Amino acid sequence: MKPPFKLDAHPRRPRPLLSEPPADYFDKLPMHIMTRLPRAEAPGTAAGGRWLAWLSPALRTGLASVAVLGGFAASFYLSGPPAAGSASAATASLDAVPRTELVGYLLTSGARVETTDLAVLTAANPGLANGFLQATEDELTEALDAQPSEDLTYLL
Template identity: 80%
Template sequence: MKPTFKLDAHPRRPRPLLSEPPAGYFDHLPMQIMARLPQAEAREAAAGWRWLAFLSPALRTSLASVAVLGGFAASFFLSGTPPLVPATASTASLDAVPRTELVGYLLTSGARVENSDLAILTAANPGLANGFLHASEDELNDALDAQPSEDATYL
């Protein structure tokens, strides 16, 4: 077991005596400090913004907020509107791709196609699947019956 520590049992080390400052140190100290202060030209340049010190902190904060929001609004309006691209360009290029190739891409590319997406497509164009889906009505019914469904709306 360790013995208890008692501070009185340990002798103190002698402190070294402080040395005297150089001769005339305190006489020259104010001049050295004044030499480090900003010059009069720098103070005159800052005088143009001195009026901000007279405003209340809430008013200064609101002024800064207005300046930031004004800069954002100005950059937004000066950037201009993006050039309009006709919407027919993308649909025309997709119409040139055969439907079987589109379906093959969607099934193999890892794209997340859900049943609701396909339901919207077939509702808009009921004969869409006739070109690539070759199954009898009995096969389709068997495949649909094998699907697990907990919601009564899909039955």
């Protein structure tokens, strides 16, 4: 078995004394290193970008912002209006279905259409029910009066 290692039992080697750096060594060190680096041409001094160096930083930032926003606006302008063909095709296919069949579908329990949905629809289009609802005004009033309602919004 090895004896345990104790640092205090080992003598230290004497350290050599360090000499002091020359005066202003650390002040001159960055410039000394920079002079030894190879010089590369700055990217702003290329033939096409020299005029940008003459502009103030605020003007360069504004110019960049205008270029980005102009590109964004141009992309919206060039994309054109949305395709109206898909909306007209859906409307045309819905117009081909008879209204009695549509009303029958909406009144089935599986459609999950509530009376508030129909009330909003008829409020937007008051003459919508005239084409498929054949009832006199007295019959409609009697049917509406028979309906229990807590919300007076649709009764006025």
